[in-house]
Amino acid sequence: MGRQRWGYRRLPAPDELHLAPDAAYLHYVSNETVEGLEFADIPGLHEMPLVCDMSSNLLAASLDIDRYAMIYAHAQKNLGRCHRGDPAR
DSSP, X not given: OOHHHHTTOSOOOGGGOXXXXXXXXXXXXXXXXXXXXXXXXXXXXXXXXXXXXXXTTTTSSOOOGGGEEEEEOOOSSOOSOOOOSOTXX
């Protein structure tokens, strides 16, 4: 499912995910904003801890928070002012 074939225009179907049942956790990004992709269902195995980056859609819809070991989000923009030329300014 590489970029050349799909251009990242779709998410893998559950049967296309190759998950190791003994993995310590599954990390995924719930919403990819460049191509507009978002998981409709929570991927993974029920017994596998989930870690999810919800930077683009945190609080956008209700979710089963008990399914996650960790949810995080971060700022999408740089913080601070932009320096042009002399970085000491």
